[in-house]
Amino acid sequence: MTTYEPDRPDRSGGVPDSTRRAARSDHSPWNWLLLLPLVATLYPPLYNREGPTLFDIPFFYWYQLAAIAIGVTTTLLVFLKTRG
Amino acid sequence: MFDDVNTTEMVVFTTLFVVVSAMGFLAARWRKAETLEHLDEWGLGGRSFGSWITWFLIGGDLYTAYTFVAVPALVFGAGAIGFFAVPYTIVVYPIVFLVLIRLWSISHVHGFVTPADFVRARHGSSTLALLVAVTGIVATMPYIALQLVGIEAVLKAMGVTGHIPIIVAFTILAAYTYNSGLRAPALIAFVKDTLIYIVIIVAVIVVPYKLGGWDEIFGAAEAKFAESPNPGDGILLAGPSQLQYATLAFGSALALFLYPHSITGVLASRGRNVIKRNMATLPAYSFILGLLALLGYMAIAADVTPITSDEGKVDSNTIVPLLFDQMFPSWFAGVAFAAIGIGALVPAAIMSIAAANLWTRNIYREYINRDATPAQEARSSKLASLVVKVGALLAILGLDPQFSIDLQLIGGIIILQTLPAVALGLYTRWFHRWALVAGWAAGMAVGFWTTYQIQQKVFNADGSITIAKEHFGGSGFPLSELGFDTTTAIYAGFLALLANLVVCALATVALRAAKAPDGVDVTKPDEYFADEGDPRLHEIPEVVH
Numbered sequence: 001m002t003t004y005e006p007d008r009p010d011r012s013g014g015v016p017d018s019t020r021r022a023a024r025s026d027h028s029p030w031n032w033l034l035l036l037p038l039v040a041t042l043y044p045p046l047y048n049r050e051g052p053t054l055f056d057i058p059f060f061y062w063y064q065l066a067a068i069a070i071g072v073t074t075t076l077l078v079f080l081k082t083r084g
Numbered sequence: 085m086f087d088d089v090n091t092t093e094m095v096v097f098t099t100l101f102v103v104v105s106a107m108g109f110l111a112a113r114w115r116k117a118e119t120l121e122h123l124d125e126w127g128l129g130g131r132s133f134g135s136w137i138t139w140f141l142i143g144g145d146l147y148t149a150y151t152f153v154a155v156p157a158l159v160f161g162a163g164a165i166g167f168f169a170v171p172y173t174i175v176v177y178p179i180v181f182l183v184l185i186r187l188w189s190i191s192h193v194h195g196f197v198t199p200a201d202f203v204r205a206r207h208g209s210s211t212l213a214l215l216v217a218v219t220g221i222v223a224t225m226p227y228i229a230l231q232l233v234g235i236e237a238v239l240k241a242m243g244v245t246g247h248i249p250i251i252v253a254f255t256i257l258a259a260y261t262y263n264s265g266l267r268a269p270a271l272i273a274f275v276k277d278t279l280i281y282i283v284i285i286v287a288v289i290v291v292p293y294k295l296g297g298w299d300e301i302f303g304a305a306e307a308k309f310a311e312s313p314n315p316g317d318g319i320l321l322a323g324p325s326q327l328q329y330a331t332l333a334f335g336s337a338l339a340l341f342l343y344p345h346s347i348t349g350v351l352a353s354r355g356r357n358v359i360k361r362n363m364a365t366l367p368a369y370s371f372i373l374g375l376l377a378l379l380g381y382m383a384i385a386a387d388v389t390p391i392t393s394d395e396g397k398v399d400s401n402t403i404v405p406l407l408f409d410q411m412f413p414s415w416f417a418g419v420a421f422a423a424i425g426i427g428a429l430v431p432a433a434i435m436s437i438a439a440a441n442l443w444t445r446n447i448y449r450e451y452i453n454r455d456a457t458p459a460q461e462a463r464s465s466k467l468a469s470l471v472v473k474v475g476a477l478l479a480i481l482g483l484d485p486q487f488s489i490d491l492q493l494i495g496g497i498i499i500l501q502t503l504p505a506v507a508l509g510l511y512t513r514w515f516h517r518w519a520l521v522a523g524w525a526a527g528m529a530v531g532f533w534t535t536y537q538i539q540q541k542v543f544n545a546d547g548s549i550t551i552a553k554e555h556f557g558g559s560g561f562p563l564s565e566l567g568f569d570t571t572t573a574i575y576a577g578f579l580a581l582l583a584n585l586v587v588c589a590l591a592t593v594a595l596r597a598a599k600a601p602d603g604v605d606v607t608k609p610d611e612y613f614a615d616e617g618d619p620r621l622h623e624i625p626e627v628v629h
Contacts, residue, residue: 025613026182034178041171042334044326048164050319056299060320064170065374068367071174075181076364083357 030081037071089243090409096418097242097425100279101253104272104426108260108433111267121459123197126265126466127441128352131192135361137270141434142349142362143369144273146173146340148227149234149428150492152280152376157390157400159380163309163317165325167377168333173370176337177363184341184363185356186510189614190607198438199347199506200446206509208603209517210450215524216502217446220344223499224439226491227343228476231428231435233401233485238421240391241405247481253425254432258473261433262466266352269433276430279423281372283408287382287420288375291411295385301378304385313543319381324571328560331575339500339577342507344438345431355616376404383407432473440468490556494535497559497577501527504588510612517603519591527584534561534576 040046047063054062115132117125124131133141151169158166187202196202199220204213232250239249260268292298302319309318316322321329340346353359383403388410391402408420444464449456456464479488505520515523540557542550560573 026185031182034181037178038175038334041174042330044321044329048321048326056297056302058302058319060164061167061374061378064167064174065371067174068170068371068374071177071370072364072367075177075367078181079357079360079364083360 026082028078028082030078033074033078036074037067040070041067090414090417092414093242093409093418093421094244096415097238097422100275100419100422101425104275104429105256105260107271107275108257108268108429109263111260111271112264114267114271119459120265121462123441123444123458123461123465124195126462127197127437128348129266129270131352131354133270133353133358135358135365138349138353138358138362139365140273140277141270141352142346143366144269144276144427144430145345145349145434146366146431147280147369147373147427148231148431149424150227150230151373152424152427153234153237153401153404154230155373155377156380156383156404159377160383160388160390160403161317161380161400162314163305163319164321165316165329166380167374168329168336169377170370170374171330171333172336172340173373174367175333176340177366179337180341181360181363183507183510184350184359186612187347187506188350188353188356188359189612190510191351192616193611193614193618193620194607195620197351198344198442198445199342199502200442203505203509204446204450205606206513207505207517207520208605209521212505212517212520212524213446214450215521216505217442219498219502219524220442221439223495224344224435225472225475226479226488226495227345228432228435228439228472229479229485229488230492231432232476232480233488234428235425236480236485237399237401238405238424240399240402241409242421250480251477253429254473254477257429257432258436258470261436261469261473265466266348266434266437269430269437270352272426272433273430276423276426277369279419280427283416283420283423284372284375286416287379287408287411291379291382291386291407294411295382301381301385305381308384313545313547315543324573325560328573328575331578332559335500335575335578335581336496338503338507338581339496342499342502344442345435348434348438348441357615379404379407386410432476436469436472436476437465439472440465443468493556493559494531497531497535497580498528500577500581501531501584503581504584513605514592515588516592516595516600518600519588519595522591523584523586523588526587527580530583531576531580534565534579535559537561537565538576 041064047060049060050058052059112120115130117130120126155166155169160166187199190196190202194201194205196205198217200213200217203216204210207213232254235250235253239245292301295301305319316325341350350359353362380403383406386407388403388406390398390400391406392398405421405424408417412420444461448464449461453460501524504515504523508515509520536555538555538557538559538561539551540553542552544550559576561576561579562573563570
């Protein structure tokens with residue numbers, strides 16, 4: 001069993017907690033954006049059809065390839081808005 | 085062994101293979117550490133990789149050689165359902181974006197090397213940690229073996245038969261992994277991924293051009309599936325397959341970052357922003373994977389016939405290598421084969437390191453040598469990485485490779501059963517440690533039972549059905565087995581996870597009511613937000629066992 005000595009020394013090194021670490025929480029309203037790629041891809045009736053085609057590629061395929069861009073954009077946006 | 089070998093392909097393949105092997109050995113001196121005799125160095129590359137290295141490393145780790153041959157093979161055989169790899173690798177990053185940074189922070193503070201280390205500290209249960217570690221090792225072993233299937237498919241397409249080339253390749257891999265640790269796959273990943281990107285981009289331009297355009301390609305695929313008596317194939321999802329498609333993508337996404345080798349890649353990075361940046365940029369590989377999946381249809385249009393073994397077994401994994409062989413000049417086909425072959429080495433190395441770390445940290449140090457020094461831990465991991473690779477080699481050479489394929493199918497399902505202890509554990513301690521054990525057991529039972537029930541059916545032209553495989557015939561569990569009046573199937577792992585979560589919750593309520601003793605949590609809430617530059621607990625000798 002891993003436990004700590006009850007009298008363990010203060011490991012903040014004398015620096016006040018508030019300045020030692022910027023982030024105290026991962027909460028951010030921007031995080032909700034991360035749901036968008038899930039909704040866009042996990043409901044097949046949304047895209048399970050042949051037309052409209054793009055460069056002769058059925059909708060089913062080019063939509064999901066395009067959905068990668070949705071994933072990248074939302075994740076990138078959340079990263080930029082929440083970077084530490 | 086070398087009858088009908090295409091010499092040009094073989095020379096290009098071998099040259100690139102030798103270059104990469106040399107890099108593997110030299111990697112020990114790359115970003116040189118004071119000593120490699122420490123798991124933070126041998127097993128995690130110094131925990132200091134920046135965004136670029138991490139991108140290549142995790143990309144090279146997750147998108148394996150087996151993926152590169154098996155996904156197009158599935159599309160070739162069944163059509164749209166094989167495209168699940170695309171939504172799977174789209175949703176995985178937003179799902180794990182917030183989870184992995186918590187795991188990174190807590191591991192950074194406490195010096196955790198494996199997910200089971202975290203479980204041990206968080207839930208105060210060595211039994212639960214052992215279960216998580218063993219699950220990880222069992223799930224990873226067949227995955228390593230399948231990388232050999234990837235190399236074999238390429239060798240077959242080049243006309244090389246026999247087992248000696250694979251034994252040689254894996255011996256070299258084992259030697260430089262032993263020597264350089266995680267630095268070897270990290271360095272090789274640059275070559276692997278660059279080659280893969282070049283090959284796929286050239287393929288999706290050249291092959292459709294040669295075959296007369298996408299219209300021809302999808303037309304040929306549509307004609308093939310229209311002729312096939314199987315109601316489940318086609319270039320669109322058949323109605324009952326839609327639930328399976330969605331749950332397979334979602335379940336696989338939940339499972340991906342529970343695999344020990346994925347977590348190894350994450351923990352090797354320098355900080356939270358490196359991980360966040362990678363979650364946003366790794367989908368570039370998903371795009372390549374999507375294009376790769378379409379090679380399955382190109383193989384249909386190009387009339388590729390998969391290689392049949394002497395025993396009459398069709399190896400559909402050979403279709404992509406054969407397509408390259410048919411469409412490209414020999415020298416470029418050689419490059420393409422090298423891309424797949426090297427693509428097997430990177431994940432195989434990381435997986436063996438991850439499995440070895442689980443062995444060392446959660447079995448060796450917990451049960452065999454409680455006072456192991458860092459050097460002893462590194463030594464134990466290095467030896468274990470050799471054992472793991474020999475095991476994978478024996479599994480492929482000594483047993484039917486189908487055994488490894490079945491195991492890997494189950495591997496995804498069983499690793500999913502560590503989700504409550506690891507992923508949910510990062511957020512809450514509501515679950516009782518014994519309830520987590522009970523949930524794990526329930527999930528495993530349901531996972532095995534459902535996959536055991538799944539038959540692989542072959543639809544004959546006269547409308548009759550032959551059972552090609554009685555058990556473990558896939559991962560789509562027909563809901564009719566549960567008494568539902570439907571032809572809809574669902575991903576077996578998804579069902580197993582639901583059972584796991586329900587049992588976890590019910591058992592927690594029961595155990596709390598019975599006042600069962602809680603485990604000790606040695607993590608603190610603010611440690612889940614620590615970033616690079618924050619002090620590490622394990623550097624301060626205050627932790628006692």
